[in-house]
Structures are given as structure tokens and as C-alpha cells.
Amino acid sequence: MVEFLHTLRVEWLKVKHYRTFWILLAVVVVCIPAFNYVIYDFTDNSFPKINGKSLLGTPFAFPNVWSTVPYNAGILVFMPVILIITLFTNEYSFRTHRQNIIDGWSRSRFIHIKLLEVLLLTLFVTLVVVLTCLYFGFLTRKEAPSKTSWEQFRFILFYFVEMLDYSLIAVVFAMLIRRAGLAMGIFFLYMIGEQFVVSLSRNKYKATWVNYLPEEVSDRLIPQPFARKLISPENTAYWENHVNGYFLVSIGYILIFIFLISWRFRKSDL
């Protein structure tokens, strides 16, 4: 445990005085609530109200807010991903991934503490999402809090899984490409490419296997939260029937990525 904390402290020393890290982290912390506020304002004021209620329902009120904010934050997933790619590719650009080993870390120690760093960042971003949910939930609450306020809290777990899934895909690209700009470019290309394949296969060939591609399956954990009453009950039931599968497959991808990242770093030339 002492050794583990010592290793974690070294990672802290790497970022403690790294201005880019703090700027990117601040961007994430500011943008998640700010982007949600823009959507909140849009849903509240831009649609006709029927009997004083917005056509899009009350997505920012408890308990809906637990899925609305994570859904919106999911659109901004590229922001923490940029930070993660930067932290990984820095080690390759500066060749410190070699030097840390030469100086006395095992390869396992290096890659596992890096993966832990990704996990901690994902937890931190999830915490920002939780605080944003609470802010909007209490902002829009018209009645006294009840135990139903906490219904749908599972979407926070789903957001964490989605974020971790994306982060690990980013780590894979960062490890393979080793250059920050190129890794980010390829990552975004992959994001768009996968969405294109999903849309094309689903619309043209009615293929459902594309729902289980790495990014699509974690995206599916959080369905779009607006105007739920307009969505057909069949679609809602379909999602309920499949969400456990999406969750398990997403966890499966996370484990596979962790294994591949760790295996490659431990076995290849640095």
C-alpha cells in the first residue's frame, strides 16, 4: 500500500506543475455545466408550452436530470479524452516511458499507474456530472424532495462506463500512434467512422450487431432524454430489454482494452 501511494505520488508530481493539464481539466469542469445550461435554457424557452409545461417535458428536473446531464456530458466526451491522450503521448514524446523503467519502475507498475490515472480522471469527471445533476435538479425542483428524486441514478454509473470506454479507446490510439495531434485526429476519425458504419448498417441493412461496436454500445447506455412522451413505448421497452446487455458488453470492452494496453506495454520494445 505504501509502495502504491508512493507510485501514485510520482504521477502527481508529473501533473502538479503541468499548466496544460490544469487548463484542460478546468475546461472540462466549466464546459459540462455550461453546456448543460445552454441545453436547459434551450429546452425551457425555445419550445411552445402546453398547460405551462414544455413540449420536451422536464428533462432537467429530478429524476430525469440523472439521464439528461450525463447524456449531454457524453457529447463532450472528447474533452477529457484530449487530456488523457495528452498525458499518454507526453510520455512517448519525452521518452519518459523508457526513462521511468530505466530509473526503477517495472513495466507493469508504469502502465498500471497510468491506467489508474485514467480511472481517477474518469471518476473526477463523473463527479462533475453528479454535481451538475444536483445543481439542475434543485434549480428546477418545484416540489419537496422525495425518494423518487434518486430514481435513474443508475445513469451516473452508465456515464462512468461510457466515459471509461471512450478513454481506453483513446489510450489504445495514444499508445499505437504516440503523437498527440495524430492520435487525437485518428480518435475523432474513428468516432465519426464508427457512427457512419452504425448509421449505414442499421438503416440500409437493418443490422443490429453494429449496436455492439465499442463506442455505440456505450452510447446506447444513455438514450436521448428529451420529449420522452413522444418516443414510442416499443422503443422504450426495447432499450429496457437490452440495457443490461449493453452494460455487460461495455464492461467487456473495458476489460479487453485494459488487458491489451497492459499486455502490449509489458511485452513490446519501448
Added chain:
Amino acid sequence: MASILSLQNISKSYGRIDALKAVSFEVPAGSVFGILGPNGSGKTTLLGVVMNVLRPNAGKFDWFGQQPGEKLRRDIGTLLETPNFYHYLSAKRNLEITASIKHKPWDDIDRVLKIVRLYERRDSKFQTFSLGMKQRLAIASCLLGDPSVLVFDEPTNGLDPAGIAEIRQLITDLARNGKTIILASHLLAEVEKVCTHVAILQRGVLIRSGEVKSVLSQEEWLEIGSADLTLLQEIAGRLPGVKSILVSENHLQLYFDSSPPDAGWMNRHCFEQGVALNFLALRKKSLESAFIELTDNVSN
């Protein structure tokens, strides 16, 4: 002498290129061990393997007679290829990271920065350093915790002549204090000046290893000259142990079966034989010629 590092049949290939072919040798404790070879001979690959950043295809090695591991590497100061630091951090903060990884006290940082004359620049970011300063910072990081073994790969890269002399002096001082130093270099003069032992690599093959004087035997000969070269050649031909005589424009080169006779004796002997020498010199084959001869023999 106990071995600090022992390599047994280390092989490493990159695709179809064999960078190292079954290399075996031992580095004795307290030696300054030069790994010598032209660019691309496998020196850095060899050090990369023993520092666990490259995976060998075959063979094994041990440090201090033990299986290699992270804890052993913490007691070895290593500069491999280039100085590798976090560009956005100062010299001191970079060394704090290195010291933490090595489990060495931070209060040693000022000492090593003073040794490499970077103490005044300790708060400057690494990215503002010149190539020579980066190299000196890398050497400072090797010295953290006063390790008993140091591994330097081309340590004078990027240094100016004064910096090269300083590093050479530093290596000599470290060796005098009983440190074992493994030094990879393609600069023969560097090896000649500081090394006690040497391993010569060429295209991944270990040509020879051992003490410098036995591996790179530097043949000696006498050069003598006088007003009457014909008489001098006659006298020289009668000398005991003379192997061959080369005649040049104004002097003779005398080669012997073993070491040449003492120059003082030679001068007296010629004078007693009625010839006054106007030139007398003991010559030694340069390390460079010895090295080229050795590598050419292997190539052929």
C-alpha cells in the same frame, strides 16, 4: 573480481535485421567497461536490453548475480541514448521525479546539480536548456543516490570540448572512488582515456572483450635516424630480437619480436658502434589503427 553484469548469449533482432547475435561477456566490479563499436553496431540495443526497455529474442543476463528487476535498476544510474525528461518541468522538479522513482532522498538533488554545474539553473524548465545542459542534467540524474554502478551511453554527446573534458574527468573520479562504469561509445579516444576493460561490437557480433591492453594490443616500434642510414641499417640488423626494418626517407622503423629495447640503451649502443643518432623515438600504434585492424580482420 565479481561480475556486476553478466550477459549470456543475448540476441536481439528487428524484423530481419540482427542487432545482437549471441553476445556474452562479463563486466567486473570496479571496472570502467567500454562498449566500443561503430554506429549501428548494437551498443545502445545491448544497453536497452539490460535496462529492460528492449526485449531480447534469446539469452539472459543478470545484475549483481541476481535476476534483473525494478529494485536493482534503482541502484544503477543510467543515461541511455538521449536525456529524457518532462519538458514542461524545471531541472529540479524533473530530478524530484527521478529521485522518487529511485527511492532516493530529495536532498541529494542540489549536490548532483552542483556537480554538473546546473545548480544556478535548477528552476529553469528543461525545454529552455541547450543540448549540452540537457546531457549534463541526465548525468546529474544518474548520480542521484550515489549509485555503485553507472551506465553511460555516449555521455559526451552534444557537449563542447570543455564539457567533454569535464565529463571525462568526472568518469575518472567516479572510477577512482570504486564505481563500476559501463560506457558505450564510438569515440576511441574516449574509451582509451578512461576504460580499463572493453567489449568490441561490430554488426551485433561481439568481436572481443577483456582488458583494454589485451584486446586492443598497441604494437610498439622504434624509429631511429642518422647521417649514415646504410651503416645504421647494418647495426640495427644485428640487434637481438629485431623482426623487421622499414626504411623511409630519413629514418628506420625497427619492429621487434617482443617489446623494443629501452631508448637510452639504443642510443648508447649505436654510439658505441660508431653512429651518432640524430633521431630517436618510441612509437605506439594508435588505438584507432588497432581497432580498425581488429574489425577489418573480422570482416574479412
